[in-house]
Amino acid sequence: MDDRRVAVVVEDDEDIRELMVALLGQSGFEVHAAANGTDGVDAVKENDPVLVTVDLGLPDIDGYEVTRRVRRFTDAYVVMLTARNEEIDTLMGLDAGADDYLTKPFRPRELRARVEAMLRRPRVAQAPVGTQAPIPTSVPAVPEHGQGDTAGQAAGPTSAAAGSAAAAPSGPAGRTDGSSADARLVLNGLVLYPHVHHVEAEGRDVTLTPTEFVLLETLLRSGRVVRSKAELTRILRGDEPDAGTFVSESDERTVEVHVGNMRRKLGDDPRRPRWIETVRGIGYRAAGAAETSG
Amino acid sequence: MTTAPVIDTDALGRLGEQLGDPEVLCGFIRRYEKMLGQRVERLHHALNTQDHDDWMDAVLSLKTSSAMAGAAALSQLAAELQDYLAKRPPDPVRWPVTDCLESVMAKLRHLARETARQLRLFLNRLSASPQLA
Numbered sequence: 003m004d005d006r007r008v009a010v011v012v013e014d015d016e017d018i019r020e021l022m023v024a025l026l027g028q029s030g031f032e033v034h035a036a037a038n039g040t041d042g043v044d045a046v047k048e049n050d051p052v053l054v055t056v057d058l059g060l061p062d063i064d065g066y067e068v069t070r071r072v073r074r075f076t077d078a079y080v081v082m083l084t085a086r087n088e089e090i091d092t093l094m095g096l097d098a099g100a101d102d103y104l105t106k107p108f109r110p111r112e113l114r115a116r117v118e119a120m121l122r123r124p125r126v127a128q129a130p131v132g133t134q135a136p137i138p139t140s141v142p143a144v145p146e147h148g149q150g151d152t153a154g155q156a157a158g159p160t161s162a163a164a165g166s167a168a169a170a171p172s173g174p175a176g177r178t179d180g181s182s183a184d185a186r187l188v189l190n191g192l193v194l195y196p197h198v199h200h201v202e203a204e205g206r207d208v209t210l211t212p213t214e215f216v217l218l219e220t221l222l223r224s225g226r227v228v229r230s231k232a233e234l235t236r237i238l239r240g241d242e243p244d245a246g247t248f249v250s251e252s253d254e255r256t257v258e259v260h261v262g263n264m265r266r267k268l269g270d271d272p273r274r275p276r277w278i279e280t281v282r283g284i285g286y287r288a289a290g291a292a293e294t295s296g
Numbered sequence: 297m298t299t300a301p302v303i304d305t306d307a308l309g310r311l312g313e314q315l316g317d318p319e320v321l322c323g324f325i326r327r328y329e330k331m332l333g334q335r336v337e338r339l340h341h342a343l344n345t346q347d348h349d350d351w352m353d354a355v356l357s358l359k360t361s362s363a364m365a366g367a368a369a370l371s372q373l374a375a376e377l378q379d380y381l382a383k384r385p386p387d388p389v390r391w392p393v394t395d396c397l398e399s400v401m402a403k404l405r406h407l408a409r410e411t412a413r414q415l416r417l418f419l420n421r422l423s424a425s426p427q428l429a
Binding site for chain 2: 018028
């Protein structure tokens with residue numbers, strides 16, 4: 003397994019960029035830096051990182067567009083940095099496919115903590131092209147693009163996902179099945195393939211971000227058990243759901259946004275949910291017990 | 297009007313502690329200080345051309361980088377300038393009249409020079425006794 007940790011920093015302010023390069027270098031990353039969005043996308047293509055940090059305000063293409071573009075070919079964790087506190091920035095950043103966001107000015111300790119938390123998150127294994135594992139013809143190893151915002155997850159042989167998945171200490175809560183590529187969770191026409199990072203809703207391919215995928219898989223595996231937003235936050239961090247670690251309102255709000263984006267992509271109406279129910283004041287649960295097969 | 301100290305040495309101390317390496321801290325401060333003039337002039341250019349997007353980028357860059365570098369007064373002044381125009385609808389933006397603009401820029405330039413001077417002093421003290429970081 004390739005255990006190198008590569009990061010790409012896309013930031014136009016030289017002082018902040020070099021500071022981030024130094025910080026991530028201290029955390030053991032091999033860091034590549036880019037001063038604009040176009041070069042940043044190229045750097046991600048060339049270096050196959052597990053982590054990408056993207057500043058929202060870049061001189062050529064903005065951070066949203068950078069994130070959308072890199073999402074077409076990488077499953078790396080994407081952290082969006084923004085100098086604006088307005089909620090809309092956060093929401094749009096998450097919708098663009100970012101896994102997390104950080105407001106500038108940031109404390110070095112905070113950046114390190116976020117990065118380490120993300121790398122502890124359960125990363126969904128993907129089937130590399132050419133794998134011996136049987137992949138059903140109905141499940142493409144590389145999800146097709148060209149629909150909607152195409153914030154896709156590639157599963158090609160150069161994807162960083164395989165390495166980060168293998169490094170993850172645990173899967174979504176309750177994971178117990180084997181590693182067969184055609185293993186699936188099925189609920190009311192929704193099919194989730196855990197090992198090829200693929201979701202179909204009523205036969206339609208749905209492209210979820212890695213974070214959305216983990217949330218959906220966790221909820222489907224939890225059956226009718228309610229998962230609180232604090233539990234889901236901890237699961238995304240790679241903590242035990244009941245670890246009791248601090249969860250802020252902002253963390254819970256982030257989970258809400260991820261679930262909202264996931265529902266929109268699935269086409270699930272929260273007022274008449276087929277797949278994910280809101281349990282007011284607590285969190286979420288699956289609308290039924292998902293069947294497992296494979 | 298800003299009431300913050302030009303340099304918040306406690307904030308710099310905390311930054312140094314979190315970075316854990318005086319060289320990284322010095323490198324960041326040197327780069328920040330080197331970029332200060334161009335950040336201020338970018339703001340001036342955006343005001344002159346009444347380019348709202350460029351103005352917001354420039355003011356946010358000055359505000360956040362200054363906050364990280366312990367340049368508390370500059371960061372606060374940038375935040376006040378951000379609020380001044382951000383609260384107004386972007387189309388049409390009510391830009392400051394020329395006299396006011398020149399007054400704001402003069403204050404910014406003066407504060408930037410003083411910030412740079414105090415940061416250089418801090419760096420000198422830091423090289424004399426690295427445990428300050």
